[in-house]
Amino acid sequence: MDHFLYRDGELFAEDVPVADIAAAVGTPFYLYSTATLTRHYQLFDDALDGMEHMVCYAMKAASNQAILKTLADLGAGMDVVSGGEYARAKAAGVPGERIVFSGVGKTRAEIRAALEGGIRQFNVESEPELLVISEIAASLGKTAPITVRVNPDVDAKTHAKIATGKSENKFGIPIAKARAVYAEAAALPGIDVIGIDVHIGSQLTDLEPYELAYRKVADLTEQLRADGHNIRRLDLGGGLGIPYTRSNEAPPLPSDYGALIKRTVGHLGCEIEIEPGRLIAGNAGILVSRVIYVKEGEGRNFLILDGAMNDLIRPAMYDAHHDIVPVVEPDAGVEQQPYDIVGPVCESGDTFAKNRMMPPLRAGDLVAFRSAGAYGAVMASEYNTRPLVPEVLAKCDQFAVIRQRPDFDEIINRDTIPPWL
Numbered sequence: 001m002d003h004f005l006y007r008d009g010e011l012f013a014e015d016v017p018v019a020d021i022a023a024a025v026g027t028p029f030y031l032y033s034t035a036t037l038t039r040h041y042q043l044f045d046d047a048l049d050g051m052e053h054m055v056c057y058a059m060k061a062a063s064n065q066a067i068l069k070t071l072a073d074l075g076a077g078m079d080v081v082s083g084g085e086y087a088r089a090k091a092a093g094v095p096g097e098r099i100v101f102s103g104v105g106k107t108r109a110e111i112r113a114a115l116e117g118g119i120r121q122f123n124v125e126s127e128p129e130l131l132v133i134s135e136i137a138a139s140l141g142k143t144a145p146i147t148v149r150v151n152p153d154v155d156a157k158t159h160a161k162i163a164t165g166k167s168e169n170k171f172g173i174p175i176a177k178a179r180a181v182y183a184e185a186a187a188l189p190g191i192d193v194i195g196i197d198v199h200i201g202s203q204l205t206d207l208e209p210y211e212l213a214y215r216k217v218a219d220l221t222e223q224l225r226a227d228g229h230n231i232r233r234l235d236l237g238g239g240l241g242i243p244y245t246r247s248n249e250a251p252p253l254p255s256d257y258g259a260l261i262k263r264t265v266g267h268l269g270c271e272i273e274i275e276p277g278r279l280i281a282g283n284a285g286i287l288v289s290r291v292i293y294v295k296e297g298e299g300r301n302f303l304i305l306d307g308a309m310n311d312l313i314r315p316a317m318y319d320a321h322h323d324i325v326p327v328v329e330p331d332a333g334v335e336q337q338p339y340d341i342v343g344p345v346c347e348s349g350d351t352f353a354k355n356r357m358m359p360p361l362r363a364g365d366l367v368a369f370r371s372a373g374a375y376g377a378v379m380a381s382e383y384n385t386r387p388l389v390p391e392v393l394a395k396c397d398q399f400a401v402i403r404q405r406p407d408f409d410e411i412i413n414r415d416t417i418p419p420w421l
């Protein structure tokens, strides 16, 4: 459920007409709903009720500080995967004790910054990384709380580019090697082994892979405890999928997922962490764009928008589907027609949808890409020297620009011409 609904024939973000924001900000822009972000966070928090837990938002999904602060004020922790994300979470006011550091290639500088600024735990992804964390922590006279990310060799049944839990993926330590790595970790200076981490992929629409993975984690917890480790926290990753179409998709609910967690690992008495990103931010954001031209092609009509693949890469990168709706609600019974919906970027990959049935649209009309809140703005670029797309946050009848559209000078002045030219 989200808070982008038609009222009197017009699309609203909560209590604000989307067209008013477009008039004030220009297009394209991302628009988020505070109520939807809040609701989705709350669903996870409620799903884990009765267990000691922390919902650590995977901020890679949408990392604007206004979004981070909205969630942190509700009690969320953050899952970060780079020094930049760590710094951004801190800047948004998230204390280090609520920040989990994931990622397969943490650099020395990133590890040092997190140890100095405070960290809830590192999710360690390899033995070399473990040694580096130990060395840096010991040299700073600190202790690094760690989990080891295990790779359970489970098929997440999702898009190949976003599956992470098979042995062929670069992520984690093979679960069969885990006991040896924990023994090594326990003997190292500057390391406090606190738990286990697992994350098997993104946009999971079936709970079965979670069930398989979490049962393996439960078994491993018991083995590691028998080996003498004080396993007291389980980070179960993120990845729960969202509906991208309004029609027939019904992925599992956070409450089903919470029940699964209780069923598979609840008996262990561990504190539970989860790292959802997409389910919190995905349907809490839309991309608003304007039709520049309607072009008649050979046997097809192109809807040429002012938004492009640099603003929303998911269709080009993952063949992802986003519902695209007109901001002015079509009259009931209006006949739909097929369009190829494209952006102005100079490559054919800049296509959002082919043969998409839409009500008739004209130059100047506004459209909204639904389910664009996660992995939308964060994956945007300035390809074709198109300004990085701005972001707006709505709350009830208010809205605020939370990232300005840069002007051309800001973009161009980042380049430096060397003295020999």
Ligand code: LLP
Binding pocket: 058, 061, 079, 102, 103, 162, 199, 201, 202, 203, 237, 238, 239, 240, 275, 276, 277, 278, 279, 314, 318, 374, 375
């Ligand atoms: N934890 C870890 C360690 C992750 O790698 C990820 C996502 C998450 C949590 C959050 O997963 P979520 O709940 O958002 O599914 N750009 C792609 C998605 C990449 C996901 C990468 N890792 C897309 O647009 O579909």
